[in-house]
Amino acid sequence: MRDELHLMELVDRYLDGSMSASDRAAFEGRVTASTELQQLIEDQRALREGAHRAALRPAVQLAYRDFRPGGKWKSWSGGAAFVIIAAAGYHYWPRIVQLLPQEHLEQVVPDTIPDEAVPTEQPRTIQYHARRDTVVDTVYRVLRNGKWQVMDHRPTEAELFEDSSRGTEVQEEPSTYTEGALGPIDDRAVEVLPEFPGGMKALHRYLDEHIRHPDLSHPIEGMVNVRFMINERGKVEKATVSKGLNAAYDAEAVRVVMNMPAWTPAKAGGRPVASAMELPLRFRNPGTEEAPPGPSQH
Amino acid sequence: MNDQRIIELIQQGRDQEAFRELYRHLPKVEHLVRLNSGRSGDAKDIFQDALIIFHRRVRTEGFVLSSSISTFLFAVCRNLWREELRRRDRPMGEWKPENEADEPADLTSLLAREGEYKRAEQALKDLGAKCLDVLTRFYVKHEPLQAIAKALGFAGEGAAKTRKYKCLEEARKRYRQLTTATVATMQTH
Numbered sequence: 001m002r003d004e005l006h007l008m009e010l011v012d013r014y015l016d017g018s019m020s021a022s023d024r025a026a027f028e029g030r031v032t033a034s035t036e037l038q039q040l041i042e043d044q045r046a047l048r049e050g051a052h053r054a055a056l057r058p059a060v061q062l063a064y065r066d067f068r069p070g071g072k073w074k075s076w077s078g079g080a081a082f083v084i085i086a087a088a089g090y091h092y093w094p095r096i097v098q099l100l101p102q103e104h105l106e107q108v109v110p111d112t113i114p115d116e117a118v119p120t121e122q123p124r125t126i127q128y129h130a131r132r133d134t135v136v137d138t139v140y141r142v143l144r145n146g147k148w149q150v151m152d153h154r155p156t157e158a159e160l161f162e163d164s165s166r167g168t169e170v171q172e173e174p175s176t177y178t179e180g181a182l183g184p185i186d187d188r189a190v191e192v193l194p195e196f197p198g199g200m201k202a203l204h205r206y207l208d209e210h211i212r213h214p215d216l217s218h219p220i221e222g223m224v225n226v227r228f229m230i231n232e233r234g235k236v237e238k239a240t241v242s243k244g245l246n247a248a249y250d251a252e253a254v255r256v257v258m259n260m261p262a263w264t265p266a267k268a269g270g271r272p273v274a275s276a277m278e279l280p281l282r283f284r285n286p287g288t289e290e291a292p293p294g295p296s297q298h
Numbered sequence: 299m300n301d302q303r304i305i306e307l308i309q310q311g312r313d314q315e316a317f318r319e320l321y322r323h324l325p326k327v328e329h330l331v332r333l334n335s336g337r338s339g340d341a342k343d344i345f346q347d348a349l350i351i352f353h354r355r356v357r358t359e360g361f362v363l364s365s366s367i368s369t370f371l372f373a374v375c376r377n378l379w380r381e382e383l384r385r386r387d388r389p390m391g392e393w394k395p396e397n398e399a400d401e402p403a404d405l406t407s408l409l410a411r412e413g414e415y416k417r418a419e420q421a422l423k424d425l426g427a428k429c430l431d432v433l434t435r436f437y438v439k440h441e442p443l444q445a446i447a448k449a450l451g452f453a454g455e456g457a458a459k460t461r462k463y464k465c466l467e468e469a470r471k472r473y474r475q476l477t478t479a480t481v482a483t484m485q486t487h
Contacts, residue, residue, distance in 0.1 A: 004463075004467070005459075005460075005463045008463060008466060008467075040470075043418075043470050043473060043474070044466070044470070046414045046415055046417070046418040046473065047418045047421070047422065047433075047466060047469050047470060047473060048437045049354070049415040049418060050415050050416070050417070050418025050419035050420075050421065050422050050469075050473075051418075051419075051422060051430070051433045051434050051437045051438055052354070052415075052437070052438050053350050053415055053416065053418075053419040054419050054422055054423060054430055054434060055434045055438040055439075056313065056349075056350050056353060059313040059314040059317055060317055060346045060349055060350065062314050063313075063314045063315075063316075063317030063318040063320075063321060064317075064321060064342070064346070066314070066318045067318055067321035067322075067324070068321075192322055192325065193325070267322075
């Protein structure tokens, strides 16, 4: 063992470059003659570098936590004209609002349809699929002819490429929303997503404290999707309902969203930019968990 | 914060601050990975590897920044993800190497070497925390054996030295195993 230990120390000194010129020449002579020694040097070099890698891990992890304090924002963004973040389903349970964990959101890229199969005049198709541990809420949105449409099921291939003028099960967006209504959006890649002050937990708390069931005597269940802009100063603007329940619920959802404090704006190219977001809010009947969604109350 | 400032931070050993700044390039990588059958967790893993590779590059003697840090990180991530997909035996899907010309010329050899270092890191981790601690203190923090012995409760300098030797020897065996396994996998493909 002493010999091997000594050899390892020699290799260390060789790799450190701390050998005298004559020692080095002698050592290199030995190395040329022995493939075994060459292997030892390579292994030891790799292990020393491996130790460096391992030692950096804590800094890498801590910096990540600084970067995403909640650790919950998972994002997709890019060159698309606007970024939609389907954040969550809210369970209204006498005033308990729950936020869907972000990591359970995933963008579903249609895998059955290769891009080349899409004729150039066809609209681009984007689907988002939100789920909980077991699927609770599924929201599909299809961008068709420049308009978002919400579907209550995963669109079939035929539906995706169907002419939107023909009648389908697709539910048209309310006319209050058009892409233009969101105003100009910077189409550079968003590098930093907008953030609610204090992160996801704070957003959760804010909504929990401020959202109200508009009509407790006839509560209904369902989702209200609110789409809004966060301008480059972080102010929430132009909240519109992209999928609603009824006038009272829609108004309540918009009210809560519009009253949010200023966000930290998204950033692109190091500069704050406007971005678009969407929050699906789910109202649940505060009395009967099993009850089907009640009829709309007006 | 500009690239030069980030490099200075790394050179001053303020790694965490530098990494914190560099994470702003992560969303772009997440986008790339998501478009190519990955999840954002995958993106985070390869991005963190890219950070470590960049760190090594900066600490290498004679380092000059030949492209922007962003370009470098993105090129590394793109290649790492391509490798990962190959490992998973999955088709690559649409792949748009936007600026192949921007890639550092020595990227392929750099990543091949880094693959070895990553296996070595795995081998060290497999040995357990104590051995990793000894070797990190010795090779990374350059603590003298005397201090290592004191910090980790070895009888003395000699004991620390022996421990270090044994750990390195074990790590080497494990590293050989991992390397052989990798080579075997590559040949079956």
